Amino acid sequence: MSIKKKIILSFFISFSIIATLAIAAYLDFRETRNEFKYLELAESIRGKTLQLRRHEKNFFLYGDSKEIDFIHRYIGEIEALIKDAKPYTRNDNLDRLDVKLKEFSLEFVKITSMASKFHKELDTLKPKEPSYLFLIPIIKATFLEHPMQNAQLLKRFFRISRKDGYITFLKRLGNDIKDLRKSGEKIIGISKELDRGARERVQNIINVTKVAVLVFLPLSFLIGFISLFYISHNIVNRLKKLMLTIEKSGAGFFSPMPFPSGHDEVSTLIRTYNNMAEALQVREELLRKKEEELMQSKKLASIGTLASGVAHELNNPLNNIHISAQILAKEMGEDCTGIIEETVDDILSQTFRVKKIVANLLDFARSKxxxxxxxxxxxxxxxxxxxxxxxxxxxxxxxxxxxxxxxxxxxxxxxxxxxxxxxxxxxxxxxxxxxxxxxxxxxxxxxxxxxxxxxxxxxxxxxxxxxxxxxxxxxxxxxxxxxxxxxxxxxxxxxxxxxxxxxxxxxxxxxxxxxxx
Known part of the structure; x- marks a missing residue:
């Protein structure tokens, strides 16, 4: 079989395997995308409910009117998320959450209305003693967080009875706040269930995908390996060996490949390469020898010229100058002036320095x-x-x-x-x-x-x-x-x-x- 037919066959087999895996991967991707979208919405609902409870607590703790706006905003955002999540699942928890959220909203509106009314009426209260007036700001600031404790303060320090409307109002407010908090806790619980359910669904998808991969991937590898073994044994292995041999040739190692027995295109290519490798090997050896000879001759010529020139042109005059200066230094008497002594010393030191430089040049040139x-x-x-x-x-x-x-x-x-x-x-x-x-x-x-x-x-x-x-x-x-x-x-x-x-x-x-x- 020619290489052309072998390549076409291998391409067809590979394409069939890839197409099958691609279709399966696309279907799995769609399902996984929907589940991750639902998980994202569930996580958002979970986060929004936590923010809702946080602002609820801040409102009862500080009585800040800004917290009312935050609570209504998060209620609206959670309702929108519930609406977006319904197309991705048939989960009763979404309906339960929607109902509880509406109950929470109504209870919160009722409490805020009662709190606003009570806040205004506190200014009309008269304490038993004028010195107790300082309690009114304290009650205003804390009656939402501790309604029953504030009821006790009103009975003790203000001119009201147990059956007075303020006391009844605070008791009712306390009960409503407890109901609101219970609704908030149920909302948190439902959001946890939604988040946990979404994660379980995603994990199920992942498990199914793992099973599919463990089954289909080895199967596809087995089919591909059988096809690849036949093709690689006849074509790829020989081409790989040829490639490695050519790479070695690029580094200067020209070694011929084993002589092929076939008559296809690869066999012809190997024969041609062997002929080329033998010719290049001969030329590379000749070139290497010529290059070594040329480099050695240049090196010897330059070093020989330098060493010879230094030895003949500098050493003898330097030795004569140095010896003469030494003799002159010995022959100088006490009548010699200081400038003469300094000059002779300078001649000795400078000639010694030049002799040292010459010695360095010779040492470098000789390289023993x-x-x-x-x-x-x-x-x-x-x-x-x-x-x-x-x-x-x-x-x-x-x-x-x-x-x-x-x-x-x-x-x-x-x-x-x-x-x-x-x-x-x-x-x-x-x-x-x-x-x-x-x-x-x-x-x-x-x-x-x-x-x-x-x-x-x-x-x-x-x-x-x-x-x-x-x-x-x-x-x-x-x-x-x-x-x-x-x-x-x-x-x-x-x-x-x-x-x-x-x-x-x-x-x-x-x-x-x-x-x-």
Whole structure:
């Protein structure tokens, strides 16, 4: 069977499965949408009834007329929600809630009317003693919350009898308030039942959907897997292998695929690729060799030119100048003026500085292989810093070393000494000869971690990635080879070096060295 027919067959099977699942999902979605809509309305009714009770309590507690408006507003909103929810269910609780809500509304209107009338008539009351007049505002403020207690106040401090209309009114008001609160509690109870019923219906829908998924999804997977197995075994697997092989080719690995036995389009494609891979493999090998030769020749040419030029053009004159200056310094007598002595000293120091620069250039160009021996890295660090302290720039620097007494590893001692000389010198320059130099050594099982931290001004982020580049420097003097030499030495030891720095907070160089070769 050709690939075209196989693709058409697989598409038809997949389309049939997807169409069936889509129809089932749509029907389930409609039912779920209606149930969630009803749940949303039930939750809204529940929330509105709670707000209704809250404003009811606030009205009886504070007697604020604004609470009356809130109560009527929430009654209207609940009635509207009941009307909206009825199309989604045949639930008797909605009818019960509607009836109770109307009863609550009528009772509340009756209570507010009675309260307004009583509030006006309180001003006509006369107390037994003029000093009891202060009780009238208290009664006005609390008779809705505590009608029976206020009835006792009226009998005790005002000129009324037990059978007086005020007392009867307050008793009736108290009973009406109790009835209203009972109606409110029933409304809350019905709204809870509505909310619980809606959630149960949604949960039922979810359970039915789960069962449908557990039944139909494995079935569809089984049918699809049978179809997919046949197609993938003949087409997809071979195309996948070809794709992986092509990806490897993009990375430079040209490996031919097993020779196909079929005669379809994929087999032809594999044969064509194998021919192309063999040709590319030959060309890649030739190109790699040519590139390596070219890079090596350029590197050797540039380094050879630099080393040769430095050695022949600078070393001999520098040595002559340095030796002559030394002789001149010895031959100077007491009759020599101060300017002559300063000049000779300056010649010696400057020639020494240039000789050091030349030595750095030669060290970088030569890049000797390490002579691995077992060394104590702690002794190397202590030795190099002790020698560095003799230099003027280190006198005001506080040195702190955190390390075990001995940490052994296989390394080139001379090259590691060069590493720490460069790192300590850079730290001293960064701190302008004053600050704290902190070295930590952490021995691990197969490697050693070393951190060299200074309290200098730090390295700006824009140049941090360049500090290991040859000849890159931010100082007025020097060649910019110190950290490049550090990087090459650590790399030749099979380790790594990185830097962390915050402007104004100092710099930390972190070195990892393997303990064994």
């Amino acid at each position: 292989e390490p002579d691995f021996q077992e060394v104590n890295i702690v002794n190397i660090i202590q030795k190099r810093y002790t020698q560095a302290q003799k230099i003027t720039g280190f006198k005001d620097i506080a040195f702190l070393l955190e390390s075990p007494p001995e940490v052994f590893l296989q390394a080139d001692q001379v090259q590691l000494e060069r590493v720490f000389v460069n790192l300590f010198t850079n730290a001293a320059d960064a701190m302008a000869g004053k600050g704290e130099l902190h070295v930590k050594v952490f021995p691990e099982k197969d490697k050693v971690k070393i951190e060299v931290s200074d309290s200098g001004n730090g390295i700006p982020p824009e140049i941090k990635d360049k500090i290991f580049d040859p000849f890159f420097t931010t100082k007025d003097r020097g060649t910019g080879l110190g950290l490049s030499i550090v990087y090459n030495i650590i790399k030749n030891h099979g380790g790594s070096v990185s830097v962390e720095s915050t402007v104004g907070a100092g710099t930390t160089f972190r070195i990892f060295l393997p303990r064994y070769k």
